[in-house]
Amino acid sequence: MIPPRPAGPVAAPHATAGTNVTRVMLWVCAALLPATLFGFWLYGWPAIHLWWLTTASAIAGEALCLRLRRQAVLPSLCDASALLTGWLLALSLPPWAPWWVGVVGGLFATVIGKQVFGGLGQNLFNPAMVARVMLLISFPVPMTAWTAPLPLRSANAPGFVDGLWITFGARPEALDAMSSATLFGYARSELSRGVDLLQSLAATQAPTINLLGERAGSLGETASLLIAAGGLLLLGLRLITWHIPFAMLATLALFASFMHSLDPARYLSVSTHLLSGAAMLGAFFIATDYVTSPNTAAGQLVFGAGVGFLSYVIRTWGGYPEGVAFAVLLMNALTPVIDRYVKPRIYGRDRRGMPLEIES
Amino acid sequence: MRILEKILGRRPHWGVHPDDHKRPAADAPLRSLPLPEVLHVPLQQHVGNPARPVVLVGERVLKGDLIAEPNGNISAPVHAPTSGWISAIGEITAAHPSGLSQLAITITADGADAWCERVPVADPFALAPEEISRRTAAAGVVGLGGATFPAAVKFNLGRRLQVGTLIVNGGECEPYLSSDDRMMRDRAAEVVDGLRIVMHAIGAREALIGIEDNKPQAIAAMRVAAAAFGNVQLRVVPARYPMGSDKQLIQTLTGKEVPADARAAEVGVLVHNVSTCAAVHRAVRRGEPLVERIVTLNGGALTRPGNVLAPIGTPVVDLLRFAGVSERPARLVLGGPMMGIVLPHARVPIVKGASGILAFDAAEARTPPAGPCIRCGSCTRACPMGLLPLEMASRIGVGDLDSAAGLGLSDCIGCGCCAYVCPAHIPLVQFFSHAKGELSARERSRLRNDATRRLAEDRAARLAREAQEKAAANARRKAERDAAKAAVGGGSRLLSTRIADTTSEAAT
Numbered sequence: 001m002i003p004p005r006p007a008g009p010v011a012a013p014h015a016t017a018g019t020n021v022t023r024v025m026l027w028v029c030a031a032l033l034p035a036t037l038f039g040f041w042l043y044g045w046p047a048i049h050l051w052w053l054t055t056a057s058a059i060a061g062e063a064l065c066l067r068l069r070r071q072a073v074l075p076s077l078c079d080a081s082a083l084l085t086g087w088l089l090a091l092s093l094p095p096w097a098p099w100w101v102g103v104v105g106g107l108f109a110t111v112i113g114k115q116v117f118g119g120l121g122q123n124l125f126n127p128a129m130v131a132r133v134m135l136l137i138s139f140p141v142p143m144t145a146w147t148a149p150l151p152l153r154s155a156n157a158p159g160f161v162d163g164l165w166i167t168f169g170a171r172p173e174a175l176d177a178m179s180s181a182t183l184f185g186y187a188r189s190e191l192s193r194g195v196d197l198l199q200s201l202a203a204t205q206a207p208t209i210n211l212l213g214e215r216a217g218s219l220g221e222t223a224s225l226l227i228a229a230g231g232l233l234l235l236g237l238r239l240i241t242w243h244i245p246f247a248m249l250a251t252l253a254l255f256a257s258f259m260h261s262l263d264p265a266r267y268l269s270v271s272t273h274l275l276s277g278a279a280m281l282g283a284f285f286i287a288t289d290y291v292t293s294p295n296t297a298a299g300q301l302v303f304g305a306g307v308g309f310l311s312y313v314i315r316t317w318g319g320y321p322e323g324v325a326f327a328v329l330l331m332n333a334l335t336p337v338i339d340r341y342v343k344p345r346i347y348g349r350d351r352r353g354m355p356l357e358i359e360s
Numbered sequence: 361m362r363i364l365e366k367i368l369g370r371r372p373h374w375g376v377h378p379d380d381h382k383r384p385a386a387d388a389p390l391r392s393l394p395l396p397e398v399l400h401v402p403l404q405q406h407v408g409n410p411a412r413p414v415v416l417v418g419e420r421v422l423k424g425d426l427i428a429e430p431n432g433n434i435s436a437p438v439h440a441p442t443s444g445w446i447s448a449i450g451e452i453t454a455a456h457p458s459g460l461s462q463l464a465i466t467i468t469a470d471g472a473d474a475w476c477e478r479v480p481v482a483d484p485f486a487l488a489p490e491e492i493s494r495r496t497a498a499a500g501v502v503g504l505g506g507a508t509f510p511a512a513v514k515f516n517l518g519r520r521l522q523v524g525t526l527i528v529n530g531g532e533c534e535p536y537l538s539s540d541d542r543m544m545r546d547r548a549a550e551v552v553d554g555l556r557i558v559m560h561a562i563g564a565r566e567a568l569i570g571i572e573d574n575k576p577q578a579i580a581a582m583r584v585a586a587a588a589f590g591n592v593q594l595r596v597v598p599a600r601y602p603m604g605s606d607k608q609l610i611q612t613l614t615g616k617e618v619p620a621d622a623r624a625a626e627v628g629v630l631v632h633n634v635s636t637c638a639a640v641h642r643a644v645r646r647g648e649p650l651v652e653r654i655v656t657l658n659g660g661a662l663t664r665p666g667n668v669l670a671p672i673g674t675p676v677v678d679l680l681r682f683a684g685v686s687e688r689p690a691r692l693v694l695g696g697p698m699m700g701i702v703l704p705h706a707r708v709p710i711v712k713g714a715s716g717i718l719a720f721d722a723a724e725a726r727t728p729p730a731g732p733c734i735r736c737g738s739c740t741r742a743c744p745m746g747l748l749p750l751e752m753a754s755r756i757g758v759g760d761l762d763s764a765a766g767l768g769l770s771d772c773i774g775c776g777c778c779a780y781v782c783p784a785h786i787p788l789v790q791f792f793s794h795a796k797g798e799l800s801a802r803e804r805s806r807l808r809n810d811a812t813r814r815l816a817e818d819r820a821a822r823l824a825r826e827a828q829e830k831a832a833a834n835a836r837r838k839a840e841r842d843a844a845k846a847a848v849g850g851g852s853r854l855l856s857t858r859i860a861d862t863t864s865e866a867a868t
Binding site (some may be wrong): 011021241339346 | 781789
């Protein structure tokens with residue numbers, strides 16, 4: 001018999017759960033796929049071009065920084081986190097946004113949002129949301145030029161080449177022809193004109209349309225059902241826990257129902273709040289970002305509730321019609337504080353860390 | 361919180377559920393190892409001081425003869441695992457990844473395997489509890505679950521603290537291992553008799569046997585064996601790692617939580633492993649010292665995995681040969697994969713705490729490279745102690761050991777759940793054991809420095825005192841001298857005055 005070769009000092013455990021970061025990231029991407037494909041169908045070729053431009057530039061930004069930091073580029077890119085960042089950003093952009101919005105956003109997300117903090121796991125803020133908010137503040141016009149859905153196979157949907165023309169800004173008149181407002185934007189502008197919601201919304205849409213997502217909105221935000229299905233997949237795979245989505249949606253619903261019951265003419269209903277804008281995407285995919293959210297169950301409840309509350313406040317009284325991205329960033333800033341004060345109780349100790357009394 | 365727990369059921373919210381890999385080894389019948397030619401019996405097979413040899417090289421011994429006596433309060437004697445002669449007393453490689461050596465007594469077997477004289481006891485329940493402790497201690501029985509704490513010391517502790525409940529640990533939550541499972545299936549009567557003897561020894565009113573639900577045959581066998589005794593109850597617990605850890609098993613079975621820095625006995629329970637109970641039965645009823653144990657042989661590199669009854673001191677290589685090695689094992693592990701240690705080579709002997717020898721093939725031994733932490737929180741959810749492994753590791757990573765200690769590093773039981781689930785494959789347990797070692801070294805050096813400083817201060821104080829005394833003595837002497845001078849020289853002062861007078865006269 002051959003004696004075994006001397007083993008190096010390898011510490012226990014000698015087993016792993018068989019998962020890895022790449023697999024986690026790719027599963028999240030897979031969960032985004034149905035909503036993304038639906039968005040592609042809904043908004044056509046310009047949306048597809050925007051998606052690949054955004055993800056490619058996010059990956060390029062990551063690769064550039066890794067190169068500058070003299071780190072191995074390929075292994076780090078293989079963790080697919082840059083792909084996911086770019087993907088999430090693309091889903092939050094107006095689907096017919098010009099090419100440079102996607103490129104600048106993608107680069108900003110990974111370079112400024114992530115790598116300057118030290119790369120994967122080090123960033124304080126969600127990179128995709130950092131980029132989205134930067135774009136929204138810096139380029140408000142293209143970032144709020146929404147497009148009415150024009151499904152791929154419909155008569156005047158732009159083809160592959162036309163899509164490229166639109167994305168690369170050669171046919172701005174097409175964009176003008178299609179532009180529309182999101183539900184929140186519309187409600188806000190009507191309110192400011194003195195038209196109350198009961199009148200302004202009566203004509204526009206019922207919640208079923210929100211579910212299907214067939215209306216103006218960003219690439220992936222509006223298909224609430226598909227996003228939620230992807231979120232449930234992540235829950236089922238135990239890649240995320242229920243705490244953040246539940247706390248965020250419950251808080252949002254709580255405030256929406258309270259305010260709506262006070263004055264339905266001024267405050268949107270619960271279903272509108274939950275099924276429009278980035279509520280679902282935010283709850284399941286953005287707020288649950290591991291790196292920038294607390295990692296204890298109790299902390300996640302606090303964090304989720306904070307995101308839900310801030311989203312409602314910004315949507316209702318803030319300067320922008322949609323507030324999930326701002327809410328997530330604000331709560332990201334609070335994550336270290338939450339992590340500091342909300343800790344699990346250690347076995348055999350009380351909440352303050354003192355040993356328990358002996359009861360016997 | 362309690363209500364929530366009731367609604368959601370008692371499913372433990374801690375730990376992990378690794379693939380158990382227990383089959384087919386667990387289902388293979390228990391085999392006896394052919395007697396090895398040479399046995400290396402280490403003197404340190406328990407926590408506490410190593411035993412002191414009481415035999416000389418060349419001496420003949422019978423199976424069960426005392427070859428080393430306990431050395432100190434928390435120590436255990438060592439007995440000859442077979443008959444033969446002492447061929448060496450010297451250093452061998454310890455069962456430790458460092459490959460450092462330890463003292464061992466080497467016995468060359470004569471093949472007869474002849475027992476020494478054993479003194480059986482017909483009715484152990486007629487003995488005084490102290491006598492049971494004494495017999496258990498003399499038989500060298502230590503905790504066979506891996507902790508190897510001398511069993512009798514625990515009995516005495518339990519008696520002193522008037523423990524009401526004995527918890528019998530049949531959890532065996534480590535993947536791959538099935539030695540306790542086999543023990544319960546094949547020797548349930550011995551286990552139950554042993555645990556009743558332990559109850560008698562500590563004066564416990566009841567015993568709870570906790571067995572994980574992945575061992576149906578062991579549960580059935582133990583149920584039959586325990587049926588006759590009303591104060592012995594069998595409880596099926598969910599298979600969840602680390603259910604076999606004292607604290608988690610106590611909480612699952614009794615709902616009690618052992619306070620930090622306290623012992624289980626202080627909340628009225630004592631935990632003993634099933635194999636330890638069987639060893640107590642043999643020690644007390646049959647007068648047999650602990651000289652053999654059931655060892656699980658498992659892992660992808662073995663052709664006939666299973667459980668064997670092996671004498672203590674058997675070189676691992678003999679066990680591997682018996683189990684058939686299909687390929688060169690990529691890693692040898694003593695114990696289970698979650699907490700076991702890597703063996704430096706196969707000539708290391710098995711010890712009392714060796715519940716299994718795992719020979720991993722290349723696939724099982726593959727260690728994925730570590731990546732950056734993505735703060736996914738898997739480790740936090742898995743930790744059975746409610747710690748924050750990722751926070752502690754990041755503090756340790758930047759050398760801030762004190763703040764890691766502040767996060768509860770000392771409460772870490774090293775079970776490995778965190779590292780098991782980590783998607784970035786960060787060797788968290790390594791971080792923690794490094795930091796624990798560093799902190800205890802720092803504590804030791806702090807104590808040493810304190811002692812040195814105290815000595816230096818004492819010395820300075822003594823020197824100061826001496827100097828003061830000397831000064832005082834000098835002053836006193838001077839005063840005495842002056843006084844003496846004053847007594848003699850009342851005249852001398854007169855004389856000088858007179859001279860002065862004359863000079864002044866002369867001047868005028």
